[in-house]
Amino acid sequence: MTTQPTTPDPAAATAPMVQIEGLHKLFGDLHVLRGVDLTVQPGAVSVILGPSGSGKSTLLRCINELEEIDAGSVEVAGERMGYREVTRRGRTRLHRLHPKVVARQRSRIGMVFQRFNLFPHRTALENVMEAPVQVRGDSRSTARARALELLDRVGLSDRADHYPAQLSGGQQQRVAIARALAMDPELMLFDEPTSALDPELVGEVLGVMQDLARSGMTMVVVTHEIGFAREVADQVVFMDEGVIVEQGAPEQVLVTPREQRTQDFLAHVL
Amino acid sequence: MSQTPTPETDPIPGRIHAVPVPRPGRWISAVVIGVLAAMAVNGLVTNDNYRWDVVGAYLFDTRVVQGVGWTLLLTFLAMAIAVLLAITLAIMRRSQNPVLRWTSWTYIWIFRGTPVYTQLVFWGLLSVLYPRLSVGVPFGPEFFSFDTADVITAFYAAVLGLALNEAAYLAEIVRAGLGSVDPGQSEAAKALGMSESKILRRVVLPQAMRVIVPPTGNETISLLKTTSLVLAVPFTLDLTFATNAIANRIFLPIPLLMVAAIWYLVITSILMVGQHYIERYYGKGFGSDGGTGRPGGGRRRAGRPSRQAAIRQSGTTTDDPFLDVTP
Numbered sequence: 001m002t003t004q005p006t007t008p009d010p011a012a013a014t015a016p017m018v019q020i021e022g023l024h025k026l027f028g029d030l031h032v033l034r035g036v037d038l039t040v041q042p043g044a045v046s047v048i049l050g051p052s053g054s055g056k057s058t059l060l061r062c063i064n065e066l067e068e069i070d071a072g073s074v075e076v077a078g079e080r081m082g083y084r085e086v087t088r089r090g091r092t093r094l095h096r097l098h099p100k101v102v103a104r105q106r107s108r109i110g111m112v113f114q115r116f117n118l119f120p121h122r123t124a125l126e127n128v129m130e131a132p133v134q135v136r137g138d139s140r141s142t143a144r145a146r147a148l149e150l151l152d153r154v155g156l157s158d159r160a161d162h163y164p165a166q167l168s169g170g171q172q173q174r175v176a177i178a179r180a181l182a183m184d185p186e187l188m189l190f191d192e193p194t195s196a197l198d199p200e201l202v203g204e205v206l207g208v209m210q211d212l213a214r215s216g217m218t219m220v221v222v223t224h225e226i227g228f229a230r231e232v233a234d235q236v237v238f239m240d241e242g243v244i245v246e247q248g249a250p251e252q253v254l255v256t257p258r259e260q261r262t263q264d265f266l267a268h269v270l
Numbered sequence: 271m272s273q274t275p276t277p278e279t280d281p282i283p284g285r286i287h288a289v290p291v292p293r294p295g296r297w298i299s300a301v302v303i304g305v306l307a308a309m310a311v312n313g314l315v316t317n318d319n320y321r322w323d324v325v326g327a328y329l330f331d332t333r334v335v336q337g338v339g340w341t342l343l344l345t346f347l348a349m350a351i352a353v354l355l356a357i358t359l360a361i362m363r364r365s366q367n368p369v370l371r372w373t374s375w376t377y378i379w380i381f382r383g384t385p386v387y388t389q390l391v392f393w394g395l396l397s398v399l400y401p402r403l404s405v406g407v408p409f410g411p412e413f414f415s416f417d418t419a420d421v422i423t424a425f426y427a428a429v430l431g432l433a434l435n436e437a438a439y440l441a442e443i444v445r446a447g448l449g450s451v452d453p454g455q456s457e458a459a460k461a462l463g464m465s466e467s468k469i470l471r472r473v474v475l476p477q478a479m480r481v482i483v484p485p486t487g488n489e490t491i492s493l494l495k496t497t498s499l500v501l502a503v504p505f506t507l508d509l510t511f512a513t514n515a516i517a518n519r520i521f522l523p524i525p526l527l528m529v530a531a532i533w534y535l536v537i538t539s540i541l542m543v544g545q546h547y548i549e550r551y552y553g554k555g556f557g558s559d560g561g562t563g564r565p566g567g568g569r570r571r572a573g574r575p576s577r578q579a580a581i582r583q584s585g586t587t588t589d590d591p592f593l594d595v596t597p
Contacts, residue, residue, distance in 0.1 A: 064452035064461055099466060107463025117458035121476050121555045133470060163555035176458075183462060 015044045017218045022072035045219045047229040050239035064109040110180030114192040116172045116257040118164040125160040150178040172200030190221040192231035324525035337512030344497045348432035356440030381438035393431040394503035428500040479552040487545035535562035
């Protein structure tokens, strides 16, 4: 089962999945993102590294509109997120999109959170079924069959009827991945997916993510797992103080970093 | 506690069977409270002024039982309207729309800030203030009109008065409940593409109910007894009015107060049972007992909730619900 064709058609291969240009984000007076440009190709895995407070998570949250951006543009699969340009009497202005349209844009992007954020009042199966039934309008039987398939894919078919509180952190995060995949996203965002896990549970989540990457899913991953970046990433992005300091192939950024700030960071975490 | 297994069958070698710490305080308090309770019961039973024969004679009197029925009807209708109105007000309070926020705030300010007795008198006098009500275009032509007194009868005035007052209090409870749900929940739902109204109905409200139900049970019981104020409307069929009327006729106020008190106590007890089941329903996924489950704590670690339940069950550790004990 694939959510993304492993061999994208030639036309799509040329168009980037994510295109971010001149992105600025402020929280009040706090200038968190200071002009970020980033391109993610379809089927590629981008890993964003950086010290805490460098704006990694904010960048991720700007991609699916959880944060309203202050300047620049974010395009996903060729569609501008959150705004549309309207030209009237020779003057072009940005119009905010209706919340319903924003919701539709978001439904094409899966997101996995550091704190899992599973719905505690619903079982694992119900968590995975929720969006297909409520957002896409799938029938319960279709959604159920697909949800069981996805739970099987993350190795949790025997936990379908458990409530989140009855699952370990690693199991909860795998359910959260299945829940995001249930909407057949074109892009998956991971916001420090293993940071809240006990060390012995990190591996099972990274394993599922690695399988997903192999199936051709486009992924943007914020993480501190350098090993995952080295093995799985097509592109490593190092951020500090709201800007991208350095980006490139994992061997280049992780092994022979050009920038002093990257070298300092890697010396700290490795 | 369980029977002590014989040393041969006990799988735990050298299990400790210690003599417990003596707890004389328990015995002393039991004796003191027992004596006081016996004195109170004795005082109730042997004092002829209570006239238990009159209590018995009127407990199931037709007017009293009908009064119970009207009181229940008032409580449930008023509560049903109040809950719907309160959820609406709480959502308005959280709205992006400043007009709705302000409207909700003003409503709560007025209806919580004036005595319910005053409000009930006001609704009773509505037909004097506005003898005719009409439906039509504001400041324009009217389509039809009717006498206020025909539509807003004493019963409806009483229900309306109780419901509008109660809604103001409940709105604050609902607001607190909605605020108690982890923001990560709406974020996750947003990321899945759910609309604001779906997020509220499917994700936030069901979780908020855990926080909303216990104080709402409190409010229901309080409303039950507030119905005794509907004579302000005046509505004269409820339990308190019925027992007072009988008391005034036979010049025996005490036994009829007891009749009313017994009925209120019985209804309250039934409401408490109902509340228990509602709490259990909304406690789903928050530990088996619902009430004391902790949504945040149990989430992070492997298999902790059931282990934690077993640890608490054994009663050998400090009884602090916020303490995670890891043996």
